[in-house]
Amino acid sequence: MDILSVAGVSKTFPGGTVALQATDLAVQENDFITILGPSGCGKSTLLRMVAGLDTPTTGHIELDGRGVAGPGADRGMVFQSYTLFPWLTVRQNVCFGLREKGMPQAQQDEIAQRFIAQVGLKGFENHFPKQLSGGMQQRTALARALANNPRILLMDEPFGALDHQTRELMQELLLGIWEQERKTVLFVTHDIDEAIFMGNRVVVMSARPGRIKCDLPVPLPHPRH
Numbered sequence: 001m002d003i004l005s006v007a008g009v010s011k012t013f014p015g016g017t018v019a020l021q022a023t024d025l026a027v028q029e030n031d032f033i034t035i036l037g038p039s040g041c042g043k044s045t046l047l048r049m050v051a052g053l054d055t056p057t058t059g060h061i062e063l064d065g066r067g068v069a070g071p072g073a074d075r076g077m078v079f080q081s082y083t084l085f086p087w088l089t090v091r092q093n094v095c096f097g098l099r100e101k102g103m104p105q106a107q108q109d110e111i112a113q114r115f116i117a118q119v120g121l122k123g124f125e126n127h128f129p130k131q132l133s134g135g136m137q138q139r140t141a142l143a144r145a146l147a148n149n150p151r152i153l154l155m156d157e158p159f160g161a162l163d164h165q166t167r168e169l170m171q172e173l174l175l176g177i178w179e180q181e182r183k184t185v186l187f188v189t190h191d192i193d194e195a196i197f198m199g200n201r202v203v204v205m206s207a208r209p210g211r212i213k214c215d216l217p218v219p220l221p222h223p224r225h
């Protein structure tokens, strides 16, 4: 069954920019879909609408058969800019969503510990974001997204601000987690190497107006060397 369905979705911004046109996308459970395309082709707009941060002009988006209306804990988000809460420690950032839904502290800590270890940040639980490198901040953002046990991870150029070596490390980390946790991932990038390395499906978009050009399966695994 499709976990996510995007049907006939278009987006025209006030002022007339057509960011996205006639877009259909069916995401199956455990897919790792990379959305590849040049700057301005509507990748972020598509992801933001799935996230519930923006609304389609036409068409509709369903997650597990229910229409998406606004953001929800069923979608975990990681963006290029780290978006951690600067006044909270790594552990507190990771626990944020769990605390919001009233989970007991001991259980929050247990879940946080598991995901902090999984992203390789053991020993940094009490650090604040500004004490961490960019890669470590993105590891924290990833742990925070995973801790909420989302149905789908939405990632918008999450490694775009990192240096080459850190980026490759993060790609491998994320692939490992995807395999281990059996997560469903929608991952936006303009980097063709990244798209092919990460995805079991690559969705290629073109600009003016933004639309899906093709949707290709990519056999796994993708050894880098």
Ligand code: ADP
Residues within 6 Å of the ligand: 013, 014, 015, 017, 018, 019, 037, 038, 039, 040, 041, 042, 043, 044, 045, 046, 210
């Ligand atoms: P991408 O993520 O592929 O770079 P975007 O989804 O950010 O593309 O943008 C698609 C198009 O929509 C671009 O032409 C962009 O300038 C325009 N756009 C994005 N957000 C807005 C907005 N809030 N208001 C008006 N135009 C926008």
Ligand code: ADP
Residues within 6 Å of the ligand: 101, 103, 107, 111, 146, 147, 148, 149
């Ligand atoms: P509800 O929305 O009905 O409160 P939750 O999504 O909060 O349900 O959680 C359902 C069960 O899964 C609860 O026992 C909760 O503690 C547990 N749980 C939630 N998130 C996680 C997680 N990331 N890892 C392990 N267990 C979790």
